[in-house]
Amino acid sequence: xxxLTQSPGTLSLSPGERATLSCRASQSVSISYLxxxxxxxxxxxxxxxxxxxxxxxxxxxxxxGSGSGTDFTLTISRLEPEDFAVYYCQQYGSSLYTFGQGxxxxxx
Amino acid sequence: xxxxxxxxxxVKKPGESLKISCEGSGYSxxxxxxxxxxxxxxxxxxxxxxxxxxxxxxRYSPSFQGQVTISADKxxxxxxxxxxxxxxxxxxxxxxxxxxxxxxxxxxDYWGQGTLVTVSS
Numbered sequence: 285x286x287x288l289t290q291s292p293g294t295l296s297l298s299p300g301e302r303a304t305l306s307c308r309a310s311q312s313v314s315i316s317y318l319x320x321x322x323x324x325x326x327x328x329x330x331x332x333x334x335x336x337x338x339x340x341x342x343x344x345x346x347x348x349g350s351g352s353g354t355d356f357t358l359t360i361s362r363l364e365p366e367d368f369a370v371y372y373c374q375q376y377g378s379s380l381y382t383f384g385q386g387x388x389x390x391x392x
Numbered sequence: 393x394x395x396x397x398x399x400x401x402x403v404k405k406p407g408e409s410l411k412i413s414c415e416g417s418g419y420s421x422x423x424x425x426x427x428x429x430x431x432x433x434x435x436x437x438x439x440x441x442x443x444x445x446x447x448x449x450x451r452y453s454p455s456f457q458g459q460v461t462i463s464a465d466k467x468x469x470x471x472x473x474x475x476x477x478x479x480x481x482x483x484x485x486x487x488x489x490x491x492x493x494x495x496x497x498x499x500x501d502y503w504g505q506g507t508l509v510t511v512s513s
Binding site: 285316317319321323328329330331334335338340372374376379380381382383384385386 | 427429436437438439451453454487492493495496497498499500501503504505506
């Protein structure tokens, strides 16, 4: 089973700043099968990025994904109050899905 | 509009059985895999398993194999997650998801609103 480790666990930034979230896999992941989700308190998660870098429908271009192999990054430019949430990466491999433990993006 | 609507919150005692549901609408229910994701209180997301309603092909995470049963009734566009004997550690929010899968992509594009299951004596 591929383990995804997200860092940092908590990221404290101010509105207007840029956020860089990391997702590292215990073994190589197909970029086709790497996704990112956002979860706000009391809500279901929402798909942000699939295929490592493709934005889901309706997701603004301030969200971008990159990476390959074992290292993937979610970048959020120009943070707005509604962006402060928990972010999860997810991979699919060997007929299994696994999620990272999440990064909490909080207002500084 | 694609929607996944889950059944309401449940409060159960240890040892009781439970079946929660997820009704899909706005798309061809038989043509997409439906998955289940657990979120324990204050914790992260855990994939439990998936089912293809068209032929009931089902796959489980090793962590949940034998602990739950996933099923679907394509005639009423509904998927189910059931337990035969609940434990306190089953207390969690459970989400159903629609899975997109091809040789190019795999992800969960739509999520139900969640069903909170509380198991307590």
